[in-house]
Amino acid sequence: MADAITEGAAKLQLDEETGEMVSKGELKKRMQKRAKKKAKAEAPPKAPAVSKAATKSDESVDPLNMFRVGFLDTVYPEFYRERNTTPEATPVVTRFPPEPNGYLHIGHAKAIAINFGFAKYHGGKCYLRFDDTNPEAEEEKYFTAIKDMIEWLGFKPYKITYSSDNFDKLYEKAEEMIKSKKAYVCHCGDAEIKEQRGGETRVGERFRCDHAKQSVEENLSKFRAMRDGEYKPREAFLRMKQNIDDGNPQMWDLAAYRVLDAEHHRTGPKWKIYPTYDFTHCLCDSFEGITHSLCTTEFTQSRVSYEWLNKTLKVYEPMQREYGRLSITGTVLSKRKIMKLVNEGYVRGWDDPRLYTLIGIKRRGVPPGAILEFVNELGVTTGATNIQLARFDQTVRRYLERTVPRLMLVLDPIPVVIEDAEEIELDIPFSPKISAMGSHKVKFTKTVYIERSDFREVDSPEYFRLAPGKSVGLLQVPYPIKAVSFSKDGERVTEIRAVFDKEGNKPKTYIHWVAEGSRNVEVRIHNSLFKTEKPDDVEGGFLNDINPKSEEIWPHAMIESGFGEVKSRAPWPEAAGESELGKGGVESVRFQAMRVAYMAMDSDSTDEKLVFNRIVSLKEDAGK
Numbered sequence: 001m002a003d004a005i006t007e008g009a010a011k012l013q014l015d016e017e018t019g020e021m022v023s024k025g026e027l028k029k030r031m032q033k034r035a036k037k038k039a040k041a042e043a044p045p046k047a048p049a050v051s052k053a054a055t056k057s058d059e060s061v062d063p064l065n066m067f068r069v070g071f072l073d074t075v076y077p078e079f080y081r082e083r084n085t086t087p088e089a090t091p092v093v094t095r096f097p098p099e100p101n102g103y104l105h106i107g108h109a110k111a112i113a114i115n116f117g118f119a120k121y122h123g124g125k126c127y128l129r130f131d132d133t134n135p136e137a138e139e140e141k142y143f144t145a146i147k148d149m150i151e152w153l154g155f156k157p158y159k160i161t162y163s164s165d166n167f168d169k170l171y172e173k174a175e176e177m178i179k180s181k182k183a184y185v186c187h188c189g190d191a192e193i194k195e196q197r198g199g200e201t202r203v204g205e206r207f208r209c210d211h212a213k214q215s216v217e218e219n220l221s222k223f224r225a226m227r228d229g230e231y232k233p234r235e236a237f238l239r240m241k242q243n244i245d246d247g248n249p250q251m252w253d254l255a256a257y258r259v260l261d262a263e264h265h266r267t268g269p270k271w272k273i274y275p276t277y278d279f280t281h282c283l284c285d286s287f288e289g290i291t292h293s294l295c296t297t298e299f300t301q302s303r304v305s306y307e308w309l310n311k312t313l314k315v316y317e318p319m320q321r322e323y324g325r326l327s328i329t330g331t332v333l334s335k336r337k338i339m340k341l342v343n344e345g346y347v348r349g350w351d352d353p354r355l356y357t358l359i360g361i362k363r364r365g366v367p368p369g370a371i372l373e374f375v376n377e378l379g380v381t382t383g384a385t386n387i388q389l390a391r392f393d394q395t396v397r398r399y400l401e402r403t404v405p406r407l408m409l410v411l412d413p414i415p416v417v418i419e420d421a422e423e424i425e426l427d428i429p430f431s432p433k434i435s436a437m438g439s440h441k442v443k444f445t446k447t448v449y450i451e452r453s454d455f456r457e458v459d460s461p462e463y464f465r466l467a468p469g470k471s472v473g474l475l476q477v478p479y480p481i482k483a484v485s486f487s488k489d490g491e492r493v494t495e496i497r498a499v500f501d502k503e504g505n506k507p508k509t510y511i512h513w514v515a516e517g518s519r520n521v522e523v524r525i526h527n528s529l530f531k532t533e534k535p536d537d538v539e540g541g542f543l544n545d546i547n548p549k550s551e552e553i554w555p556h557a558m559i560e561s562g563f564g565e566v567k568s569r570a571p572w573p574e575a576a577g578e579s580e581l582g583k584g585g586v587e588s589v590r591f592q593a594m595r596v597a598y599m600a601m602d603s604d605s606t607d608e609k610l611v612f613n614r615i616v617s618l619k620e621d622a623g624k
């Protein structure tokens with residue numbers, strides 16, 4: 001009998017509207033009733049918050065789909081066609097080129113998945129190249145954080161390189177440009193340069209300044225003087241002599257080198273001049289033999305200068321192609337804005353679980369595989385992808401559903417003394433669907449703790465949980481319990497007394513519980529950090545849009561004893577970035593707290609005190 005009920009309980013389903021665990025039949029009945037009610041109300045259909053593709057199934061999408069269709073499928077053969085070569089002769093080489101001036105965010109995950117993933121899919125190599133040509137903004141801590149995030153996502157750079165590795169070589173190329181009359185040292189200020197480029201509106205006549213007429217010797221000696229620290233910042237810069245008649249502003253004699261008064265974290269005080277992005281990127285791509293230089297569409301215009309420079313210097317020519325950026329609505333990703341949130345104490349740090357920095361998403365407990373699945377599901381095109389937070393959460397939820405064990409955790413416990421109960425040991429499966437996850441033993445005690453919200457002092461016919469005289473099932477427990485009395489301290493219920501209801505009907509709903517002696521934990525429920533979809537559009541700026549309830553803390557929650565095994569068996573799931581490379585931290589201890597939320601351990605946890613973060617809710621609209 002006990003086994004049959006336990007088995008039945010394992011098949012219970014979540015009623016997303018009430019948060020109750022009910023039998024399949026009961027759920028169907030409820031759904032039909034609701035559908036009827038809805039049809040009657042003739043309400044206009046609600047627009048789905050997430051696209052059909054995201055909700056369609058709980059199956060995983062083909063994890064390599066993004067390389068098989070669309071943009072990436074097109075650019076792969078394009079290189080070989082254009083260069084008249086074959087993948088065998090010239091295997092794929094890509095690079096991920098972040099500036100080490102901040103932490104990566106969700107948008108970068110797309111760039112990582114594309115560059116590393118594309119190379120991996122085609123059996124090629126991907127470099128991690130730190131684009132460190134702007135020493136004023138770069139810091140050591142960002143290098144480590146960026147590298148860690150790539151490994152956490154499950155990728156291993158073929159080699160880690162730095163644009164600064166090439167400073168000597170780039171300098172030589174700059175002299176070569178001067179010698180071939182393709183570069184000159186200019187002393188113009190911003191206003192003069194603007195004038196030369198057709199004025200404010202950029203439609204006026206374009207012309208070159210007299211510096212462009214300097215001889216090779218004069219340019220060389222001035223450039224060397226720049227190198228030797230004889231000019232202050234902005235007094236002189238090296239300009240490429242491109243084609244000012246071209247309609248593309250990227251051909252209007254761009255800067256190649258500028259004087260900067262900054263020590264470089266790798267080359268120290270050696271250089272007084274630093275190459276620009278436009279001079280550096282295409283050449284470093286060329287030096288590394290990149291085949292497909294994949295970047296975001298704001299560089300589309302730059303493609304002509306990229307190609308022009310490599311051609312002019314007669315070096316190997318990689319192929320640049322551009323895809324659409326990923327942006328998320330309902331949050332901010334800009335470094336400057338996140339810095340403000342951190343410095344002014346709105347969040348716990350750059351890794352706050354409410355942020356969409358990759359370290360924040362990681363700390364919240366989102367598995368790396370779910371992020372890759374998200375990027376893959378969106379696909380890669382040349383259009384910008386604007387996505388709501390709910391869509392991301394939906395993918396994460398679906399991923400966790402398939403991959404993490406279930407446990408019972410009570411957020412706001414209230415004791416229930418079951419007068420006729422005896423202590424027994426229950427064997428509870430970690431998953432109702434995946435038997436390979438195994439099971440664990442849980443002691444059922446005479447006193448158990450249930451959720452305060454699962455008890456009502458006054459019963460009503462539409463209420464199916466615990467109330468005086470009413471029975472409710474306890475998940476995995478052989479018999480339902482019926483409340484017989486309760487005590488209060490002022491307004492607050494302090495204890496419920498109950499008995500087993502052995503003769504009654506099968507209960508309509510089941511609630512979760514934990515046994516006497518279960519461990520106390522702190523749970524942090526994260527809601528959106530902002531109140532609106534467009535925090536930047538709010539009057540007074542994004543800080544005026546902060547949601548005061550973005551972090552709710554449950555300091556006295558309780559977790560069942562099965563947690564010990566879940567912790568020791570982490571990471572959940574066994575994903576490449578966390579297990580193979582040993583990058584899984586405490587956040588890889590993930591589980592579904594039945595009827596509550598998906599949870600992960602937080603890095604604030606100590607031996608004495610466990611802290612959990614809500615990764616995502618169990619259903620779409622909770623917490624809004």
Ligand SMILES: Nc1ncnc2c1ncn2[C@@H]1O[C@H](COP(=O)(O)OP(=O)(O)OP(=O)(O)O)[C@@H](O)[C@H]1O
Binds near residue numbers: 096098295
């Ligand atoms: N939102 C995004 N979606 C897709 N790719 C991105 C996104 N943001 C940056 N990238 C790509 O990641 C790579 C490295 O980024 P880098 O740190 O240099 O970017 P960034 O544009 O300065 O980022 P941000 O200013 O948003 O922090 C670049 O190739 C860049 O195009």
Ligand SMILES: NC(=O)CC[C@H](N)C(=O)O
Binds near residue numbers: 098131281
């Ligand atoms: N071409 C690119 O991918 C650009 C990379 C460069 N670090 C930037 O975002 O500015």
